Structures are given as structure tokens and as C-alpha cells.
Amino acid sequence: MGPARQLRQQVISGECSAEEILNQTLEAVTRHNSRLHAFLRIDEAQARQQARQIDDRRGRGAALGLLAGVPIAIKDNICTRWGLTTCGSRILADYRSPFDAHVIERLLAADAVLVGKTNLDEFAMGSSTENSAFGPSRNPWNPDYVPGGSSGGSAAAVSAGLVPLALGSETGGSVRQPASFCNLTGLKPSYGRVSRYGLVAFGSSLDQIGPFATDVADLALLLQVIAGRDSRDSTSVELPVPDYVAELEQPLDRLRIGVAAEYFGDGLDSQVRNAVEQAIREYEKWGAEIVEVSIPHLRYAIACYYLVCTAEASSNLARFDGVHYGHRTAERGDIIQLYSRSRAEGFGAEVKRRIMLGTYALSSGYYDAYYLKTLKVRRLLKEDFDRAFARVDVLISPTSPVPPFRFGERLADPLAMYLADIYTAATNLAGICGISIPCGFTSQGLPIGLQLQAAAFNEARLLRIARAYQQHTSHHTRRPELPR
């Protein structure tokens, strides 16, 4: 399947109908999804109705939207009025949202065709999709390896060519890390750029919905559709939305790229290091000035992140109580037992672990020592980024310290899994934007991702800088070989 911008042109010109494109997608899903488990469910009736309606409107000469006829996959923690929204959890296995998320309304208004909902680590808590209650997704580049997480199903769907675009969500790297593992372009927008209305909350001061695409040009198109103020999310900002697509074509002058040694420390895989250092040399060759900067508090980012996100999660997930929605225990007892048993039966191990940690951090006697202390370190970390972005346009680094890992490799030790977020979590803590783009492959043929981060609401320049790399290189054009 071609890029989204090309499919849109084909639909608008009449070269191809939205329904024909949908049929191609459904065929590819039939062929590959049982092996990859990228989609949890396909909503064929809904998708076909949308596609036919788009074709009808074209037939009547109506103007079509920015994503006319483009099939898109949606992470299953984003609410849709049709089908289910499970969050990869047993506790929401039958949940039907009575409303659409803001981004879903935007996609429908832009004439995208919403194909189905994709797999994720339960409640977006994880880095591999191994925490999904419905089984993991597989990496299209090698099915023995994880696709990354938590938005691993969305990444696998785009990487395998089932759809050209997908939405994921980020709390500490859940779009960028799977993009890196699956050779995709994935963005964590600035906090407040995209409305969180209808995104099931995990860490409310960290969460953002983010797009996946095969290149920056397609990603800009999707960001254009979903960005902007929504009164139902009071943390979505009033700032005007630039024309991301048009701005991609603007020339890049006086480009300053920051390199912080903290992103190249112990624990960085040597093949990842080599690929990223090569990318830095290439930017330099194309005329960028490479500037040494420092993010001294980055070494505390994981400690800070796992305290903040679990504290917020323990509060957000209190709503799953077996009363208003979701699983209810069959055992009889009083109301407290009903809550406690329903939650114990419905949540998986990682979700319980994080609720426990967050409850501990917020509990009486520990609040000052843990939670408040963490928020102070969070400010120091944000100030590190402010100082760096006063001197440079973007920070360049690896997205993940390691290439894709095998199933089970990191499950035994939760802390080892958490440390995989070392280069991405700080972006969310500081509220800035970050993108992962393909920059090479390991000797085993697994993708390596390059991360670029920019100051809050500088997505337009971030995308241009990422696009410059893709205009000079071809890593992003490589696709995995899938069995016939």
C-alpha cells in the first residue's frame, strides 16, 4: 500500500475508490494479522460504511478531507462509539464507549477510514505489548521479537503495510519506541497539542496521542488533522495550529543540533550508538552546526517518571470499580470486597504493580518524601531542556538504548523493562515534543531509531529537520519481508 498522501490523491482523482483501498487493507489483514496480532478487532461494517459514504460524496462532487479514503488503525485505548474499547485489559473486555474521542471526530471529519483497533500493553503500561490481556503483537521484521510498546499493535500494523497510518498514545515513549523497533516515523506531540478527550487516562500530566506513519510527510498530514484546541480537554492549548504539511517545504537555515553526552552513556547498545553517531555526522555534512549541550538530570528521568506515572495511574484507575463499567466479581461480599475483588480479577500483573507503587508514593507519610521530591526533580529536568533549547533547535539521540528484544527477555525484572524508556520518558515529563525516525539496522536486520526532540509547540521545525534526514537517506523506505 502506498503512502497516505498518494492514496488520498487516488481517491480524489477517482483513480481508486475508498472502498477498493479498504478491500486491499482487509485482504492484507486477513493474510497477516493472525500471525502478527496487530489488530485486536477489525470493524468492517463501520469501515465499509465510511468508505462508501466517501465514494458517494466524491461521486456527487463534494470536496473531500485531508485523509480522504485513507485507512487508519486506532490504538484500543482511544474511545470509539462503535465496537469495543478494551485498553488491552480484561477489566474492559466488553466495554462499549458511549462517545468518540476528539481525535476520532477529527479523523471522521477528514474522511479517513477507521479500520479497527490495535493491541497494546494493558492500559498502555509496558514497552513490548507482552502485558496485553489478549496476547502480544509480533514485530513484522522478525516475529521472534517484540514490536515495542505500548502502542505495539499500531506500529506492527503500519510496519507490515496493513495500513499507512495509525494512532498510538504516549506516556513515556509508547509511540517513539515502537516506531523505532518497527522502522517507522512516530511522534510524541507537545503536551497540550492534541486533545486527550476520549483517551483512557493513564498519567494525565504525561499522556498525549501520537501519530505513526512510514515517513515524515505522511505523519505531518495526520498531525494536521488531530492537532488543536478542544474545550473538552482543558489542557489542550489555544495556540494556532501551523500548516505542518506546507511548512515541510520551507528551507532549513542555520540549523543547530544539540548532542548531550547523557544520551550516550552506559547501557547504550554499540550498534545503536554507531547508527546514531553516523546520523549526526550526516547532518553535519549537510550543513548543520553540531553543538554540545547537557541534560544533567536525565539520569534521574526513569526514577522521576515511574514515580509520577504510577502516582497518576493509581488515581486514574480508581474508576475501574466493578460498578460503573467493566468486570464485576462473581463472589459475594460487601462493597469494599466487590471493588477489591473486581479489580484484582480484572487487572493484570503490571497494572497492579503500578497501582501499588503509585498508591504507596501518595500514601500518608510518603507523599513528601517521594511524590513532592519527584516533582521538584521534574522541574530541574524541564529547566535542563529549556537551557538546551535556548542554544539549539533539536536534541539528537537514540530513541531506545537497545534494538528490538526477544519475547520474555525483559519480563522477569520490571526495573529492566522500565530502563528501556530512559531516552524517551524525559520528553513527557518536560512536556516537549519528540520524534523517532529510522536510521539503520542491526547486523540481524532489526531496525534502529533516531530521536529528535524540540521545545514545546515546535513540531513544525522538528518535522522539517526530521524530513531533511529522510530526503538524504533511505532507511525509512525499507519494508519487512512478510511470508506470502
Next chain:
Amino acid sequence: MSEQIAATQVEHIARLARLALTHEELTRYGEELGHILAYIEQLNEVNTEGVEPLAHPLAVHNVWRVDEPQPSLDAQQALQNSPATDGRYFLVPKVLEHYDAS
């Protein structure tokens, strides 16, 4: 490097979190939380004297909207996902006679 969290404390946290954990889970989470908290303790190396806590990356505060009624979910939609209703209300076991503030 890490000390296990006392079993009574793990039970207390589980009760606050409304999670009916098994003995195996209590033991395992006690160990794992001890481990993770030992890692988190490194935050104490940082001098944060005089630093304001940052709860939120945006400098926005109270965001008000006009105080006018707006459409919201009707009762049927609000109840549609509940495991037990009588068509008008959510049903739960009797609350008052078992009330326990812990």
C-alpha cells in the same frame, strides 16, 4: 541493595488501592516494590532546596467555561456498560451497615 517492604505495609497499600491480592502477590509485590523504590531513592542525591514542584508541564491554571448547561450522556447511555443496574441506577451491595473507613 533493596530492602523488602514489610508484609503488613504491603497489605495496607493493597487495601488503600482496593486490590484483593493473594499471598503470593503480596510477597512478590513486596519484593519488587522494595527493589523499585531503592532505585527511586537516588532522587535523594539531587539538591532540590528552593525548587518549586512541577506537577504539570503547561503554565495553564484554572480554565473556565461559561456556566451554561450542555448536553451530556443520558441515563441509558451512562448505565449501558454497568454490570448491574435496575434500569435507572447502578446496583451495589448494601453499603451502610458494612461501612469501614479504612
